[in-house]
Amino acid sequence: MDWDKLRIFHAVADAGSLTHAGEALHLSQSAVSRQIRALEESLNTTLFHRHARGLILTEQGELLFDATRAMAKRLDSATARIRDSEEEVFGELRVTTTIGFGSLWLAPRLFKLYERFPDLKIDLMLEERVLDLPMREADVAIRMKEPSQADLIRKRLMSVRMRCYASPAYLQEHGRPEQIEDISGHRLICQNPSAAQVAAGAGLVAQLLSQDVRSLLTVNNYFGVLQGVISNLGIGVLPDYLIEDFPLLERVLPDIESNEVPVFIAFPEELRHSKRIAAFRDFVQEEVIAHRRRIRDRGEESSNSTT
Numbered sequence: 001m002d003w004d005k006l007r008i009f010h011a012v013a014d015a016g017s018l019t020h021a022g023e024a025l026h027l028s029q030s031a032v033s034r035q036i037r038a039l040e041e042s043l044n045t046t047l048f049h050r051h052a053r054g055l056i057l058t059e060q061g062e063l064l065f066d067a068t069r070a071m072a073k074r075l076d077s078a079t080a081r082i083r084d085s086e087e088e089v090f091g092e093l094r095v096t097t098t099i100g101f102g103s104l105w106l107a108p109r110l111f112k113l114y115e116r117f118p119d120l121k122i123d124l125m126l127e128e129r130v131l132d133l134p135m136r137e138a139d140v141a142i143r144m145k146e147p148s149q150a151d152l153i154r155k156r157l158m159s160v161r162m163r164c165y166a167s168p169a170y171l172q173e174h175g176r177p178e179q180i181e182d183i184s185g186h187r188l189i190c191q192n193p194s195a196a197q198v199a200a201g202a203g204l205v206a207q208l209l210s211q212d213v214r215s216l217l218t219v220n221n222y223f224g225v226l227q228g229v230i231s232n233l234g235i236g237v238l239p240d241y242l243i244e245d246f247p248l249l250e251r252v253l254p255d256i257e258s259n260e261v262p263v264f265i266a267f268p269e270e271l272r273h274s275k276r277i278a279a280f281r282d283f284v285q286e287e288v289i290a291h292r293r294r295i296r297d298r299g300e301e302s303s304n305s306t307t
Contacts, residue, residue: 100222128196187234
C-alpha cells in the first residue's frame with residue numbers, strides 16, 4: 001500500500017475536509033482529491049461519504065483511520081525517542097493526571113522543572129478519564145491507583161487521604177464540629193457522589209452525607225471544592241496534599257478521613273530511555289520527597305509548640 005496515499009488519507013480523515021487537509025499538507029485540493037480517489041480504487045472501496053458540509057468516513061474508512069491513527073502514534077513515539085538527546089532535555093512531554101492533583105499540586109511546582117530544562121514543552125492534560133498510555137494518548141501519567149496494564153513502567157510516589165477542612169473565618173462564624181453527627185449543622189462542600197473520583201473519596205463523602213446534611217455544595221473536581229472552602233462557604237472534603245500550599249486551612253473532625261489512596265507515576269515501556277520522561281520522573285520524585293519532609297517538619301513543630 002502506498003504510504004504517501006495513507007498519509008494524505010489520514011490528514012483528510014482527521015480534518016474532515018479536503019481543503020483543510022490540503023492546507024496542512026501544502027497540497028492543492030485537487031491533488032488531495034486525486035490521491036484519495038486513487039487509494040479508494042486500489043482498495044476497491046469507498047472511504048468517505050461526500051456531502052455539502054464536508055466528509056464523513058464510511059465503515060471501511062473508519063477501519064483504515066483506526067489503523068493510520070495507531071501508526072501515527074507509533075511514529076510519534078519513535079520520533080520522540082530518536083530526538084531525545086543524550087545530554088539535553090527538550091521537546092514536547094504530554095502529562096496526564098487528575099484535575100485536582102494537576103492544578104493544585106503539580107502545576108504550581110512546574111516552574112522548577114522549567115528552570116532546569118527551559119526547552120521542554122509540557123502539555124498538561126487534566127481530566128478524570130484514564131488516558132491510554134500504550135496508545136500514546138499521553139507520554140506519562142500520575143494516577144490515583146496502580147495502573148493495571150502490563151506494558152507500563154510504574155512507581156509509587158506517595159499516599160493521599162481525603163480529610164475535612166474549613167477556613168478560620170468559617171469556623172469562627174459557625175463553630176467547629178466535634179463529632180461526625182455535628183456535620184448536619186454545617187454546609188458540606190464535596191465532589192458529587194456520582195462524579196468520577198477515587199473510591200476512597202467517594203466513601204468518605206457517603207459517610208458524611210449519611211449524617212442528614214441539610215446544606216450542600218457539590219463540585220465535579222477538588223479545585224472547585226477548595227475555592228468554596230477558602231471562600232468561607234463551608235467544610236470541604238479535600239486531599240491532604242493541599243495543606244502545605246494552603247496552611248491557613250484548618251482540619252476539622254480529625255478522626256474522620258478516607259482510606260489511603262496510592263499515587264503512581266507511569267509511562268510506556270517503550271519510553272524507558274526517554275530523557276524527557278526521566279527528567280520529569282526525577283523532578284516529581286524529588287518534589288514528593290521535599291513535600292513529605294516539609295509536612296513532617298511542620299508536624300514536629302506543631303507538636304513541640306503544644307508541649
